Amino acid sequence: MNGVLKTVWYFYVGGSSRLVLTLILLSIVLALFGIAAGAITFALLAFLFASPNSFSDDPESRRIFGILPVSRKQVTVGEFLSVGAAVMLGQLPSIGFLWLSSKRLLSHFLPEGLRTFTESFPAECSALSVSILAIAASASCAAFAFLLMKLRIHGEGSVIKWVIILACLLVFASVMLGRDDLPEERFFVITAVIAEIAAVAVSAVCCAITVKKTAKKEF
Amino acid sequence: MENILEISHLNKAYKDFALQDISFALPKGYIMGFVGQNGSGKTTTIRSILNMAVIDSGKISVFGLDSVTDSVAVKERIGVVFDSLYLAAHLNVKQIEKQISPFYPKWDHALFAQYIKDFDLPDNRRVGDFSKGMKMKLMIAAALSHGAELMILDEPTSGLDPVARDELLDILSEYITDENRGVLFSTHITADVERIADYITILHAGKVWYTGTKDDLSEGFRVIKGSEEDIPAGLKEKMTGFHAYRNGFDALIRTEDTAGLPDSLETEKASIDEILVYIAKEDRHERRA
Secondary structure, eight states: OOHHHHHHHHHHHHHOOHHHHHHHHHHHHHHHTTOHHHHHHHHHHHHHHTOTTTTOOOHHHHTHHHHSSOOHHHHHHHHHHHHHHHHHHTHHHHHHHHHHHHHTTTGGGSOHHHHHHHHTSOOOOSHHHHHHHHHHHHHHHHHHHHHHHHHHHHOOOOHHHHHHHHHHHHHHHHHHHHOSOOOOHHHHHHHHHHHHHHHHHHHHHHHHHHHHHTTTOOO | OOEEEEEEEEEEEOSSOEEEEEEEEEETTOEEEEEOOTTSSHHHHHHHHTTSSOOSEEEEEETTEETTTTHHHHHHTEEEEOSSOOSOTTSOHHHHHHHHGGGOTTOOHHHHHHHHHHTTOOSSSOGGGSOHHHHHHHHHHHHHTTTOSEEEEESTTTTOOHHHHHHHHHHHHHHTTSTTOEEEEEESOHHHHHHHOSEEEEEETTEEEEEEEHHHHHHHEEEEEEOGGGSOTTTGGGOEEEEEETTEEEEEEEGGGGTTOOTTSEEEEOOHHHHHHHHHHHHTTOOOO
16 A cells, blocks of 8 residues: 555545434435435535545644655645545435435324425436536535635635535535526536546645645645 | 764855854764753754755765755655654654655564553654644654664653653664664753753854853853953953843853963862853843943
8 A cells, every 4th residue: 555545544534424324324224214305405514514524624633644654745646536536426425315315215103394394305316417416516616626726725714614614505406406496407417527537636636736835844 | 983873064045044064974873962041043953954955065975975966765764853843743652654654665563552552652642632742653664663873852751751752862872872863852851851861962043152062061161250350361252141230240261271270269060050051141232341
């Protein structure tokens, strides 16, 4: 295992927390009741929380990388990979939750009013809804890569900013999933593919800039 | 004697502080106490050795390797203990091992488990909830479980109770029985240094004030006391931390400068604590005519 993979492993082990499990379980429960938007929100959040160290601007939590036998470059690349993978891979369980929601397995247990509310969400696991989900996830991935770059280069505590951006993206995704008058499906599928590629490209560029700018940064 | 650590003409400047021309060496098989007041540059020097701080000039050699260009290879063979926990506080001992062990090719799981047992550390509790002594022991267990040949400890005993301090010093004494190892131990608790160090480096205001064996230090300096009028001409300038008071003066002086002193001036052996105090007094411009 090289230094980059060891760093990814470091973040992965550090992210395995009870909070992640709780959020995933909550997502499953919401999906069983047919609440797709909530399920997706929680799935994304679960994966974001899976990297608790990634967005930390606390120097104490970064000191370990000055002690472990790993280079600065490997730490930076590993960190971008961890965050990128967490956000992008978060799409997979989200699609699962979307599919589960479409079954509305437990929605008949809900009180009348609440059931009507949840049924107002289409929660359909179609190419269209999956594409919209992919667009939102790609945008999140690019936004996180950009903010991570800003945080590591300038040391800005971007926590509030990224929470706001995340919230906006999730609201966007939820609203779009709830609309009945969405335009043509093909447009969204193509956009989703382009967005995924663009997100990877943006992340790679942000990572390369961060590696260069932080080559002499101290731990 | 082969040096396990060698620092030559290290310079590192920050806005309000600078390490200036730091040079010292630690031979294999010995413990070096690294002492000085708070802010004297001990931690910056240690961070430079670990390549955590980017040095301006000079050379740091560990195991004969360059600490900057061979940083990864060097760190595989170094164990580090800081005064505060650098491991993930939200994980337990088992998770910590899972997290850091892949970084070290020589990681020994059985040895780590043994240390955890010997140190009586619970393996199912968040390490952030550990006491300071327990956190220090965990860092030591991690440092010793990958076959570290050089231990670097930055103020590990500050804030520890006497029992935990004693345990740590015992661990270091046992560790150094292997003559291929070395320990650099920074502290401002000089009693710890008096007890276990073979070599001492004193830093003051970013410069090396003394480096050498503990015995040479204790033989090399004396506290001088008496009446100011009895000081022979030219001797006062050789004193460090000269402090005049109503009935006399006291200061630190090199043993070699005590030859031919009048009987009215007394000298006595200086402890490391006293040496540090006189260095600080010199810095505070307490020299008075």
